[in-house]
Amino acid sequence: MKITAVGGYKAVGRNMTGVTVGNETIAIDNGIRLDTLQMYDGDTDRLRRYKTEELVNLDIIPRVDILGNVSSQLISHGHLDHVGALAITKPNAPIFGTPYTLEIGRKDYKNGDFHAVPYNQAIDVSRNMSAEFVEITHSIPQASIINVKTKEGDVVYAADFRFDNKSAIAQPDYKKLKEIGSGNVKALIVESTRVKEPGKTPSEEVVREKLDDVVEFIEEGLIIATTFSTHIERVQAILDAAQKAGRIPLLLGRSLYTQAELAERFGLLTIPPEAKTFASGKAAKNGLKMIEKREDYLLIVTGHQGEPKSVLSRMITGEIPFKFKKEDSVLFCANTIPSPINVATRYAVETKLQNLDVRIFKDLHVSGHASKEDHRRLIRMLKPEHIIPCHGDMEMRSAYAVLAAEEGYDINKSVHLLNNETSVGF
């Protein structure tokens, strides 16, 4: 068997990995790299103005043609760095994923040959390979660990995940993972984004408690909370905190509108009847106009990374007519994505808010990615013969190799650090 690193093996983003057995290849994930083009909030429209080759050279999409013809395209979850390139690369193969994930894929790529698969249902993905999607917790609904069954053993793809036993919308399927581990796992392809963090990634439950505490604590002024629009469990936590504090939530921003609508349709999000959602910039202006007593409202807006086109940034510049007051509080319910562009834009937004004397609450967040001990647990459950860290720069993937070495793996023999557009066979 051959594993090909297509994208996501140099930096975080534009994830894609190929699995080849005999003369058949399948592709897993087909993502974009968000920071390189300042593409945010689910808006991939701008990308289509570029030629495919340009986007590859700009490090924005994976070089899919190195895999040749693929029998299937599998998608692990709905984050754009895993699904966002579909509309550009247009795979000429059936696309498999969980129902929620494929709804996100379909949004930009209407003509795709999508096949939604429930958890734990084995499906043929080529003549000789089958696959099943295993339920896992991450920071978006219906994320999965994919198990590809081949005649040479199983290939497990775990990007992205964390183990959250107290999630309100998902459960890690330990039983299934152990069952896979009791068989023959030839290779584990696994994310490495936060393997450097010691211990375990905390549960989303921690954020719920922090949010309730802060929102209840704030008595004066308007509350403006910002988070990932795809992080439905967190959006729900903000809505719930608002409701407990007697504030009316207003959701502003196109991606929040789209993602909330999707999650509501799947029964994964409950928007209280008094809440209102405003999709476009114009609607956002009208939404802000309805605010009379500031302490009666809580806004949920896009813009946690300081994205210039987000609602928060445009509220600061006045592009959306709004005046911040000293009593207002901004809640960052997301940490900065560790890329220089994000760090810079987020810093700029925070500085502008400080200059307006607005009160800032940070770190209302836990990561959606596994820490070192989560990773160790996954290795021990699956007992793979080979490990290929993905979804990270060389430093992140090397940190995974250190953990693998602790678990008895040998670098270059059973743990492999690939670069984009290279392969390993065993």
Ligand SMILES: [Zn+2]
């Ligand atoms: Zn993800």
